[in-house]
């Protein structure tokens with residue numbers, strides 16, 4: 001199996017990662033992710049639509065607020081556009097060696113900011129022209145593009161919600177250029193993560209006005225995207241806090257309410273990130289289920305937090321209970337259409353070997369392959385769907401059905417009240433949990 005080769009090999013000694021099955025003890029092989037294996041009517045590759053995140057894998061060197069980065073990355077040695085070109089080659093070598101069909105980037109991950117708006121745009125155009133060549137040569141596709149309107153100090157008070165109009169205009173220039181880059185590269189979605197769209201203190205904040213500004217900005221971006229031929233969904237990625245004390249896109253329910261209020265719900269969907277869900281005191285599956293209930297499921301940023309702290313630790317997925325529960329919800333949503341599983345995840349600061357980036361992705365891909373297979377079995381070959389259906393059976397016929405279909409008034413419903421008809425009905429939670437373990441730990 002071939003992989004992309006630039007001027008230099010950045011991951012020497014590592015070839016195309018192959019599926020060797022659960023019996024293999026080769027750390028650089030898939031044990032569960034067999035891209036051509038059929039699960040129902042699609043291959044694993046088609047179901048899972050994995051993507052590699054440019055920022056964590058090729059830009060970050062492991063630095064944290066307490067110290068500089070311990071990782072050496074040969075492709076990050078040169079600065080400016082020379083460095084950006086080497087990083088692009090390293091990225092495509094990695095995508096094709098790990099066998100990820102997609103990638104995702106922010107404008108500033110892939111091309112450096114220049115000293116003027118025009119120079120930044122030129123940098124982005126130059127690098128995305130090269131990215132297009134590499135996409136065409138390898139078949140790797142862009143899952144989504146986005147603009148980083150949160151890292152530069154000019155965005156310290158927000159981007160579209162900034163109280164200074166001049167900053168909002170700068171955010172517009174970046175989003176416009178990032179939309180153009182996404183369209184050029186055939187990106188299937190466009191993401192908005194509002195890292196600093198929120199507040200640090202309510203004493204200096206006009207919240208209603210900022211929300212109106214955010215909606216105005218998103219509406220303009222939607223209109224521009226459609227004008228230049230972007231057909232896919234715009235995605236909002238909810239997160240409750242970090243870096244802001246409070247972010248307006250707090251969680252899925254909040255975002256759905258916002259989108260409906262400003263009539264953006266037809267063009268926008270949700271990009272659910274596991275660790276953002278837990279930061280909001282929800283579970284990953286909870287956020288996916290809200291998106292499903294609202295008909296707004298779009299894509300996933302696959303990662304996990306750490307149960308012992310509340311931060312956005314962005315660890316690679318590992319917990320198969322979690323990936324199974326997530327895949328149950330995703331399959332019930334009808335699976336991915338334009339979305340996919342983007343590893344918005346970083347290797348630990350002390351994971352300093354070059355192979356660690358491979359091991360992390362192999363583990364994440366295997367965890368979701370297992371989750372997919374187990375979820376498929378739970379939904380198609382277990383007692384679970386029947387047990388859930390049975391719980392709601394009183395709404396499938398007669399007056400329950402009339403109630404559900406809006407054919408009853410409160411008077412009529414109240415007239416049915418009868419203490420004698422209400423019997424305790426077990427929720428069967430433990431039975432279901434036992435079924436899940438049986439499916440998880442048998443073939």
Ligand code: XUL
Pocket residue numbers: 106146191192193237239273301312344
């Ligand atoms: C930050 C985060 C972002 C978005 C894209 O927590 O998840 O990387 O995914 O801007």
Ligand code: CO
Pocket residue numbers: 193237273301344
């Ligand atoms: Co994310």
